[in-house]
Amino acid sequence: xxxxxxxxxxxxxxxxxxxVILQIILFVKDRFSDLFQFVYGYSDNYFVTFLLFGFSxxxxxxxxxxxSLGRFSMIAAFEQVVERVPLLSTIYRVTKKLxxxxxxxxxKQPREVVYIExxxxxxxxxxxxxxxxxxxxxxxxxxxxxxxxxxxxxVHETKVIKSAMSIEQVTSFIISVGxxxxxxxxxxxxxx
Numbered sequence: 001x002x003x004x005x006x007x008x009x010x011x012x013x014x015x016x017x018x019x020v021i022l023q024i025i026l027f028v029k030d031r032f033s034d035l036f037q038f039v040y041g042y043s044d045n046y047f048v049t050f051l052l053f054g055f056s057x058x059x060x061x062x063x064x065x066x067x068s069l070g071r072f073s074m075i076a077a078f079e080q081v082v083e084r085v086p087l088l089s090t091i092y093r094v095t096k097k098l099x100x101x102x103x104x105x106x107x108k109q110p111r112e113v114v115y116i117e118x119x120x121x122x123x124x125x126x127x128x129x130x131x132x133x134x135x136x137x138x139x140x141x142x143x144x145x146x147x148x149x150x151x152x153x154x155v156h157e158t159k160v161i162k163s164a165m166s167i168e169q170v171t172s173f174i175i176s177v178g179x180x181x182x183x184x185x186x187x188x189x190x191x192x
């Protein structure tokens with residue numbers, strides 16, 4: 001009986017990643033279906049609906065092309081209007097920086113991963129370098145298993161140890177709660 005329960009537990013644990021991916025796929029499908037139904041509700045014609053989706057795709061692609069060339073004045077005009085509204089300007093500026101950081105565009109500093117001692121001496125956690133000012137690092141310390149939650153800190157460069165992990169590797173490490181650690185040799189190099 002114990003062996004049977006053990007196999008059942010192993011089977012459940014093996015299926016969890018599959019179920020999570022299926023749930024994400026179903027969520028995206030449902031949102032796309034809702035959007036399609038919303039657009040179709042206005043025209044009540046499949047041809048017009050597909051035409052609207054095609055036009056939207058083309059417009060978004062055109063905007064992306066113009067922005068990549070730095071020649072899209074409508075976005076610049078929108079930014080000028082938003083900059084005059086105090087709360088909106090802050091939200092827009094921060095959102096734009098986060099998107100640029102995630103996409104890897106317009107970064108002054110290369111994206112790095114470092115280790116810092118937290119929450120006390122002798123305990124090391126990975127952190128994303130988000131900025132560097134002189135001899136100070138601005139770091140984002142993510143929390144497991146959700147790498148989007150965490151906190152930002154400023155530390156002296158002597159308090160960090162550089163890591164060879166990529167952004168993807170450290171994100172996987174955090175999401176897996178340490179189970180997926182590709183740079184295990186780095187752990188032995190960290191001070192006690």
